[in-house]
Amino acid sequence: MDTQQNTALSRALAEIPGPLPARGVIHIAIPHTDxxxxxxxxxxxxPGLSCTAVGIAVRIQSLPQGVEVGIKALAARCREGEKRVAAALRELEAFGYLQRVRNRLPSGRVITRTIFCNQPTALLHPRSPAAAPTPPRAPAQTETPAPAAEQPMPPTPTGLPGPSETPSPEAPALFPVLPPQPQLPQSSPFVPLPPSLPLVPPPTAPKPPPAPLPRPDALTPELDRAATAFLSDLRRHAPQFMLSETDVRQLVPGVAAWLERAARPDAVRRILTTDLPHPLRHPAKLLKHRLTALLPPPLPGSHDLAAPARPRVTVTPFQTCDDCDRAFRSPAPGHCRDCREHREHRSEATRTAA
Structure with missing residues (x-):
């Protein structure tokens, strides 16, 4: 028999309104109800997490609180081994999704708490919830607060004990009963995020001051004249750079710094006028930015390009002993060590005999 074709997807595909894309994935989105x-x-x-880490994060996020999410527990639930699960947990820790904290119980036992945050970047700039607008009340209608004994208690989930109830032994527990453990401080529910998490400054944060325009070591009359002519002639090659005399005088030191570093005028012109934004509203500001950000380093001198001299190693030459003709190393000719010792012993024996 041939393989049965699943016609459910084909029928759902035919009900999608609008033209279908020519390539790529086609989504059939059915709302979830439970x-x-x-x-x-x-x-x-x-972009920085592997598919295994993303899958482990989704698995942890789908589990209720109190469920064990250690390496061995996740390896028992998933097809991945302990090594891949451990590597995925380390990735989640590096990007702030997972935190493992060691706490000491009153009994002295040390436990490890695993904290998972589904959106770690929101912890950097928490937003205070907006107050809900209260509907206007009629002045004639007044409400008196009910006594404390008559105020209704907030509803509790089915199967969980209320404020004055005790769990029934016959009712099955939704979550495993854990021993009493110290609560985390309310002021800081999460451990400080690792420094590897990218910090996004708020829109109202003060911007750093722009870098100053580069200046030459010595603005000679020749450099000033060449830079002024370069900026004045720039509109012939790019009509967008119709600069005023004030802009030219302000940008002359930046162009002079480029020319002082042996940059050719045609190369400088190509760098300043290539890939322009459309429309170009502030040509002087664009030139100032490019002159500052793309400034080349000065050319190295001949002594910088020369190969470093190798350290000279002094080699002691070989000498031939005058008595035994043995070769030995010494800066000056003479006798070898054995012959010198023999001569010293013979001299001592002669002095002793005398």
């Missing part, structure tokens, strides 16, 4: 987890695109499309 058993689903919301996952942000910052995690699903994270």
């Amino acid at each position: 058993r689903f987890t919301v996952v942000g695109n910052h995690l699903a499309q994270h």
Whole structure:
């Protein structure tokens, strides 16, 4: 028998309104009503996380609180081995999605708490919830607060004990009962994020001052005249750079710094006038930015390009002993060590006999 074709996707594809894309994936989105987890695109499309780390993060995010998410526990739930699970947890820790904190219980036992945040970048700039607008009340209607004993208690989830209830032994527990553990401080619910997490400054943060325009070591009359002529002639090659005399005088030191570093005028002109934005609203500001950001280093001198001299090694030459003709190293001719010792012993024996 031939393989049965799944016609459900074909029927759903025919019901998609609008033209279908010529290539790429086609989504058939069916809304979930139960058993689903919301996952942000910052995690699903994270450029720095591997697919294994993204899958482990989604698995952890879908589990209820209190479930063990250690390396061995996740390896038992997934097809990946312990090594791949451990590597994925390290990736999640590096980008701030996962935190593992060691705490000491009152009994002295040390435990490891695993904290998972579904959106770590939101912790850097928490937003205060906006106050809900209160509807206007009629002046004639007044409400008196109910006594404390008559105020209704907030509803509790099904299966969980309320404020004055005790869990029934017959009712199955939704989550495993854990021993009492010290709570994290309310002021800082999460451990400080690692420095590897990129910090995005708020829009109102003060911007750093722009870099100053480069200046030559010595603005000679020749450099000043050449830079002025270069800027004045720039509109012939690029009509967008119709500079005023004030702009030319302000940009002359930057062009002079380029010319002082042996940059050819045609090369400088090509760098300054290539790949221009459209439309160009501030030509003088663009020239100042490019003259500052693209300044080349000065040319090295001949002594900088010369190969470093090798250190000279002094080699002690060979000498021939005058008595035994043995070769030995010495800066001056004479006798070898054995012959010198023999001569010293013979001299001592002669003095002793005398």
